[in-house]
Amino acid sequence: MSDNPPSDRPGARRRVSPGSELVGVGEEVWMDVIQKMDEVYSDLLQYEVALEEKNARLEESQQFILSVLTSMSDILVVCDRLGVIEDVNSSLEDFCGRSAEQLRGTSITELFADETSRRQAQSLLAMAGDKGMYDCELPLRAYDGTPVPVSLNCTPRYSAVGKSLGMVVTGRPVGELRRAYQALHRAHEDLKRTQQQLLHSEKMASLGRLVAGVAHELNNPISFILGNTHALRRYAERMHEYLDAVHAGMSPEGLAALREDLRIDRILSDLSPLIEGTIEGAERTRDIVDGLKRFSAIDRDENKSLDLVEVVERAVRWVTKAAREQFRVSLSLPVSLPVSGSAGQLQQVVMNLVQNACDATADIEAPSLEIVAEILGDEVQLRFFDNGPGIGPAHLPHVFDPFFTTKPVGKGTGLGLAISYGIVERHRGSLRAENRPEGGAVFTLSLPRDRAAR
Template identity: 55%
Template sequence: MDEVYSDLIRYEVDLEQKNAALEQAQQFIGSVMASMSDILVVCDQRGKIQQVNPALLLLTGFAFEDLLYQPLTVLLGEEEARALRPSEALREHEVRLKAKDGGFTDLVALNCSPRLERHRHLPGMVIVGRPVGELRRAYQALNAAHTDLKQAQKQLIQSEKMASLGRLVAGVAHELNNPISFLYGNVHSLARYRERLGRYLDAVHAGMDGEALAALRRELKIDRLMEDLGPLIDGTLEGAERVSEIVKNLRRLSFVHAADRGRVNLSQIIRNALHWVVRAAKH
């Protein structure tokens, strides 16, 4: 009798220990399921819901009692539910789950795997999903921000190009202004000289006597005019040549005939470029 009682006590102690271990295992599994941010649905072989985690309940608004032993169609449409089978694995199947309020959730990427027990028996399937709607909206927002950034970068580059062009144009304008001002002044002087020479020639052709013609020659300063006429013409030609040289240098920098191959004076091109950079920096 004592031996039977002892066996009964040992059996009861073992049973309590196993129950405690089972409770700990259940608490552990429950805490893992509760901490999952991805949704979890466990179904039997017929597609009836056996277990869900809090993440799914939070996403859909259902209570656990609303889903327990219900078919998958309570969460999915008919075709979408048929796509999930215990015998086949499914990866990244995007769907919208039904919500308790009659609406639908954001897109969820579902992964379905067979649930195996001992001896490779298939009692059902495990469905894990991750909401991707918010992630896609964040990606779209990021993509839009990136597009705006590229557009702003293009505008900034264009603005810098225009600013550089403005500085270059200012330098070119200043460089051209000197010889053009010189040409403008010389042309005005030549116009005055032409008027005085016209008056003097008119007097010569009119047959004015020598003494009066000499007096007019002194009055109009014809001798001084003739002395000044040579340097004036030379200066005008020099100014015109300077303008022509500036235009040629600009054409060399513009590469208008880029398709034509030929020898170039690289040092001269570099000197021209440096010259215009310095001129632009000053203005």
């Protein structure tokens, strides 16, 4: 540092020569002053550095905010409490075809398309001043002068000390949203229609299968009822002829010859099997129609608390009465199995399962069925294990189909499991068929446990 001239910088040391002491001020005082000035100078330097750092950070965050605002696809307007625009983002500039400079200082209401929307906007923005406003659709004037509906959101803006400064309005042209929504809606409608068509064709297909099955099932008994009735009519004519001859007082020889000729004896011996066959056919038709009626479950409303143990025991008793002696049924049941529904219908389900097991084990030397019941939480589960041949893998997916049967004509209608499935479903339960790894089939019947019965 030079002695002469002294520096003007704040805090620069001013050397004082020994002979130039001021009157009344000692050298120590000067030294003190100089030291203080030094300290102030270094403080100032530090402030300057800190200020520069803060400034750099401020610029960075401004840059960041600017880049966010610029890349926003939604339009954005910042305005003061009177609705005077303070800033906008580039989406709004593009939308209305005016620059931020042109827009600053103008009223936000000028952005709206017409007088009506301007008035609406004014009252809405006045109301939104405190609470904000969401998803309000109003038309703004686009760069080409056309009104474009925009979905607007308005949020109040506050200073650091909570003073209201104005608001921030963002918006998205709803044309775009609406188009996307309409496309989505169309796709949804198409999907619903396709699903309905699919359902409909599935329904029609199963109805077709059902009708074909019914026709096939009924065809057999009806055709032999018809055949038998035709034969009976022919026989009746010949009997008439013979009886007329008897009443007309024909000679015994003539009657014997006529009897021979009309084969009256054969008719008489045929009559009984013909009538039996007709009755059987009619009964079979009645059974099929009966099965169909049960299939559509006319008495679906019955709903009583019941003990499934009693139902199972009764069903087993009834089926085994008619079964061959060797067929052994072992029961492993708890004291009670409370369920609710129709005892008659559930008995029908169990009887069919027992009958099926009995039929399936017909060729087995020691045919057996084991019925095991358990209460599993909210569910009552019955399992039917038999030692028959099991269900062929190709048949397994069809055992619950109406009219699916592997039994010879006259033995099974193939409605048993289909009806059972419907009944169990109406009892909010499930019925499942599987094969056991060790051979034989297992049917699992699950029903909701009746909580009220405890």
